[in-house]
Amino acid sequence: MEDLVSIIISTYKRDFELERAIESIIRQTYRNIEIIIVDDNGIKSEYHTRVKEIIKKYTKYNNIKYIVNEENIGGALTRNRGIDNAEGEYIAFLDDDDEYYPEKIEKQIELFKNNKSKKLALIYCYTDSYDEYDKKLNEYRYDYVGNCLFDSMCLCIAATSQWLCKRKALINIGGFNNVPSKQDSTVIIKLLNRGYEVDRVPEILVRYNEHSKERISQGSIKNIKGEEMLRLYCRSLYNNLNTNEIIKVEESFSYRLSKLYIKNNNTSKAHSEMKILKKINIYLWIKVNMYYILKKLRYKAINL
Structure with missing residues (x-):
């Protein structure tokens, strides 16, 4: 059976x-x-x-x-x-x-x-x-x-x-x-x-x-909190990784969190994550910067 x-x-x-x-x-x-x-x-x-x-x-x-x-x-x-x-x-x-x-x-x-x-x-x-x-x-x-x-x-x-x-x-x-x-x-x-x-x-x-509404809400506090908690959990397991792997994991979290913070208009936390990115992956730092600039331009266009 x-x-x-x-x-x-x-x-x-x-x-x-x-x-x-x-x-x-x-x-x-x-x-x-x-x-x-x-x-x-x-x-x-x-x-x-x-x-x-x-x-x-x-x-x-x-x-x-x-x-x-x-x-x-x-x-x-x-x-x-x-x-x-x-x-x-x-x-x-x-x-x-x-x-x-x-x-x-x-x-x-x-x-x-x-x-x-x-x-x-x-x-x-x-x-x-x-x-x-x-x-x-x-x-x-x-x-x-x-x-x-x-x-x-x-x-x-x-x-x-x-x-x-x-x-x-x-x-x-x-x-x-x-x-x-x-x-x-x-x-x-x-x-x-x-x-x-x-x-x-x-x-x-x-x-x-x-759903379009869910895509719009992807910068919500709930999503940010979940990402932050997952990073803390992963950090508790870093003894299983080598140094290069740890850097790569930190890079991925900083990239995702910086974009989530920008979506949620938390610029101070976004800039903190972007500083980390600038040190370890300049390409991702440029991508997030462009994302941030485009968001500001869209906001200004809407409020003209």
């Missing part, structure tokens, strides 16, 4: 897209699946009422669990509730506004069976992204495998919707940290720091649906 896969959907204020996510799981070619929908809207929310109505459409499916948070607790703790209620040997995640292509789980299970490493804990896949007008925006094709701790400190190699994980490995590292953002990178780094490995299916198996 096929191993059971638990797929966790955490939903918050996106009831209008939830049904599409559920349908993409139902269409999976891999059949032994349980769907765990964790409603993080809070029981007094109008969104919770609408999610309940959507769930009623799926009462004929006996493999769907519906879990409700009494109040909003955030994506990390919501996913942990899903893990606590999962029965599968493997766990996957799907954001409520994203969707799987039909062979996503089947291809990842196949690779788990073919990869003989006992340390393998997580398999991801390629993905593409579309805007709200169904225009293709990008493709994400990363090929980091094994224990790629250094690379995972420099960038997010795969977001949660791309994963298939061994449940025991997630439990062993304590699941998701309660951080405001960068939850995906934090989990991957925790796994790799514990000696686990990752692999990837070199195919696009997930579709991200991006």
